[in-house]
Amino acid sequence: MNNKSILIVDDSDAEMALTMRAIRKSGIKADVMVAHDGYEALEMLLGAARGEESRDPELPWIVLLDLRMPGVDGLAVLRRLRAEERTRRLPIIILSSSDELSDVGACYDTGANSYIRKRVDIIDFTETIRILHTYWTIAEHPSVPASS
Template sequence: MAMDRPILLIEDNPDDEALTLRAFTKNRITNPVVVARDGVEAIDYLTGTGSHQGRDMTVMPVLILLDLKLPRIDGLEVLRRIRAEEHTAMLPVVVLTTSREIQDIQQAYRLGANSYIRKPVDYERFIHAVSQIALYWLTLNETPESAANSPY
């Protein structure tokens, strides 16, 4: 079930991480949240390697929130690797970043981002943005898994 599956938050800024987690709480999002603080940790989680060696690979994130400006491996390369692997290729990836660079937006979509959202600076707008992300991706969006498990 989607509510049991984790959200993977790939974010290196501790303030943005705390703000996102606060927004999840305020919006009553109860999914567990796994935080990866750089691109290597994100890839390790998704592939069950490195610091996430041995994790249950049958439990994949219901949603990935991906910052672009990451240490070690940047967000665009993380996105490229997510889309290159069969077991992660169809996971929903929402780029949630401060970048307004047109080349970042274009490249993210070329690499298969499902959505590109610029982080609002204002706290209330950020809370609202997270609410909208959750409403769509955790409630309304049909996934290949939900379609396969449908009784219809």
């Protein structure tokens, strides 16, 4: 991964394809990385999950994280990433079909940078992704503190 990459974390192949299509149609020029569940996302972002030598993988520019996944769900991934100094300030956008206020609140309380409801209409979703990209392109990304 590199600073011009986007990590999509979603257990649904159909939702993953929809998000990738929206990114492509919106004109975003970035490498797209994928994780099919929360465990895989944590392994990609934090490394050394399987007893490997410790490593610090490069972080993506932004993470698009599904909320509802079996096993390690999006909220658990968010909690874990916010607990680590290295990923505490990584921009994480929740993409979810849920419009439950309790889900939205829990994500913001846990440190999500934004919560976007997935849309079935590809044109609306593409425009949402384009606006998101524009915002995060012009917004100042907080720097990640140096390791001590």
